[in-house]
Amino acid sequence: MLLARTQRSVLPGFGLSLGFTLAYLGLIVLVPLAAAFLKTAGMSWPDFWAVASSPRVVASFKVSFGISLFAALVNAVFGLILAWVLVRYSFPGRRLVDGLVDLPFALPTAVAGIALTAIYAQNGWVGQWLDPLWARGIQRLSNLIPWVNWPEFLGVKLAFDRPGIFIALTFIGLPFVVRTLQPVLNELEPELEEVAATLGANRWQTMTRVVFPELMPALITGFALAFARAVGEYGSVVFIAGNMPMHSEITPLLIITKLEQYDYQGATAIAVVMLVASFVLLLCINLLQKWSRRYYRF
Amino acid sequence: MAALAATSSLAVKPSPHGAGPRVIRNPWWVRAFFMTVALLFVLCFLVLPLVAVFTEALRKGMSAYFHSFTDPDVLSALRLTLLTAAIAVPANLVFGVAAAWCIAKFDFYGKSLLTTLIDLPFAVSPVISGLIYVLVFGLQGWFGPYLGAGDHPWFGAWFNAQDIRIIFAVPGIVLATIFVTFPFVARELIPLMQAQGNDEEYAALTLGASGWQTFWRVTVPNIKWGLFYGVILCNARAMGEFGAVSVVSGHIRGETNTLPLHVEILYNEYNFVAAFAVSSLLALLALLTLLLKSLVEWRAKKGGA
Structure with missing residues (x-):
């Protein structure tokens, strides 16, 4: 009964439009995606496991997923502040800033990559001030807590090291949190806060007990979207990451490296792990959005 | 529906509580x-x-800046980028309208599954988007042996004679671009057409209009701003895509390089002025996209999309 109509309609074109949609979807999306899974199905389980658990691949997973998580968290915090400021405060240039938030969607990732590198490299506008500070901070941290390998964990410079990946992934994920929060903040009636105030809540209590619970589903959705996008990101990261194997090599780059060595099976095996991870994320995001829609009944 | 490209959609209605005088601040x-x-x-x-x-x-002045654009490789990259967008955007536009028509206007089993499948390309890493086409059309792929440079006894020879290649050639670049920009128009139109309902179409049909007349004279004028919105977002991504195209392109200078790929080549050759000059072209495109996007949003807010 799948794809059968539940109700007759006098509108024409159901068969034509659905047929075309399914054919196009199948040819462009489903068949090529199936190719990846079938290619992996041709591998034996030990072969697959040998690729997916090889140290360089695992290190790249840690870099990609770990830094994406961190970037998405930072985006959640700053995105919340930015969305709040854009919705609640009026200031000259608000429209401009609001329009600029979508820049990471519109700017080609390669351009973003080289531009961020130019700014945060050791001789860049921000890098020339921040880079020595970072190096000194890591040094200080190593003296303070010597049992953690800080230079390995946080990198010793901004560009061409792990912080560079973080910068690129934060840039890429920035619009997601802001754009998922903005409509919810718009709908959030100020009367709610006024009621809380008349009932004797102070500003802090109003924020933590009234406002944040309302924003939470959208905030988590935005966070998940930013994370999902960051995990797969390639263009903006490769220029600024330094791409050192086992240290600052992201998984998408490793896939390309394997492809360039004609190791198609290896590349596909890694890709399948990432695909499964992103499909699980997609599922979570779908559920989250259903949840947040149920949560908001205005 | 997953908002994996969570751009502010036209279907989101503006709220009455904007910035205004408030009792507590x-x-x-x-x-x-x-x-x-x-x-x-x-x-x-x-x-x-x-x-x-x-x-x-502009670091080395205006003349160095403009000199960057006289390079024939840049011009051919520009041509290829325009060609790719000129194929990918209309293809996804037609698909988007068809998908939105059947999803928004009719009720059928499996609708939410179909909507999720349409969003799938947004969940896939650009690099993997390119990889899957290599797996299908590459030399070791499913159709590889039958294509140009393939070794299938009959088809390989025929395609060799026609010199039809897909991977490391223009068709692969176009296909990968279509994949990454696949959901843009559809996801913009579906909520918009769902919000508008079917009443106007019913009225047109009752008054004796044919199906196509109803579509062109009633539906299209109603969704034109949503269509335009989807197209500019789709176009920006099509012209700027890097990861997916990088995998299938083969990086042949003057032949299979799009503008973003050429930026990478110039940058890796330490030709920074030229790399940033080409980038500035793409940045201008991004700014134009943002401007048009804001204009459409402003229009939609003023009086119905």
């Missing part, structure tokens, strides 16, 4: 603090990169 120093943090964040991550592109491009 945070103290001024709290507001000043949040404003400063937010604007610093925007400055470091959005404004500076944009300014950097143009400053670096």
Whole structure:
């Protein structure tokens, strides 16, 4: 009964439009995606496991997923502040800033990559001030807590090291949190806060007990979207990451490296792990959005 | 429906509670603090990169800047980028309208599954988007042996004679671009057409209009701003795509390089002025996209999309 109509309609074109949609979807999306899974199905389980658990691949997973998580968290915090400021405060240039938030969607990732590198490299506008500070901070941290390998964990410079990946992934994920929060903040009636105030809540209590619970589903959705996008990101990261194997090599780059060595099976095996991870994320995001829609009944 | 490209959609209605006089406000120093943090964040991550592109491009003066565009490889990359977008955008436009028509206008089993499948390309890493086409059309792939440079006894020879290649050639670039821009128009139109309902179409049909007449005279005028919105987003991504195209392109200078790929080549050759000059072209495209996007949103807010 799948794809059968539940109700007759006098509108024409159901068969034509659905047929075309399914054919196009199948040819462009489903068949090529199936190719990846079938290619992996041709591998034996030990072969697959040998690729997916090889140290360089695992290190790249840690870099990609770990830094994406961190970037998405930072985006959640700053995105919340930015969305709040854009919705609640009026200031000259608000429209401009609001329009600029979508820049990471519109700017080609390669351009973003080289531009961020130019700014945060050791001789860049921000890098020339921040880079020595970072190096000194890591040094200080190593003296303070010597049992953690800080230079390995946080990198010793901004560009061409792990912080560079973080910068690129934060840039890429920035619009997601802001754009998922903005409509919810718009709908959030100020009367709610006024009621809380008349009932004797102070500003802090109003924020933590009234406002944040309302924003939470959208905030988590935005966070998940930013994370999902960051995990797969390639263009903006490769220029600024330094791409050192086992240290600052992201998984998408490793896939390309394997492809360039004609190791198609290896590349596909890694890709399948990432695909499964992103499909699980997609599922979570779908559920989250259903949840947040149920949560908001205005 | 997953909002994996969570751009502010036209279907989101503007709210009555904007910035206005309010009884309770945070103290001024709290507001000043949040404003400063937010604007610093925007400055470091959005404004500076944009300014950097143009400053670096003009570092050696105007003549060096314009000289970058006389390189025939840049011109051929520009041509290929325009060609790719000229195929990918209309293809996804037709698909988007068809998908939105059957999803928004009819009820059928499996509708939400179909909607999720349409969003799938947004969940896939660009690099993997390219890889899957290599697996299908590459030399070791499913159709590889039958295509140009393939070794299938009959088809390989025929395609060799026709010199039809897909991977490391223009068709692969176009296919990968279609994949990554696949959901843009559809996901913009579906909520819009769902919100508009079928009443106007019913009225047209009752008055004796044919199906196509109803579509062209009633539906299309109603969704034109949503269509335009989807198309500009789709176009921006089509012209700027890097990862997916990089995998299938083969990086043949003057032949299979799009503008973003050419930026990478120039940058890796330490030809920074030229790299940023080409980038500035793409940055201008991004700014134009944002401007058009804001205009459409402003129009939609003023009086119905």
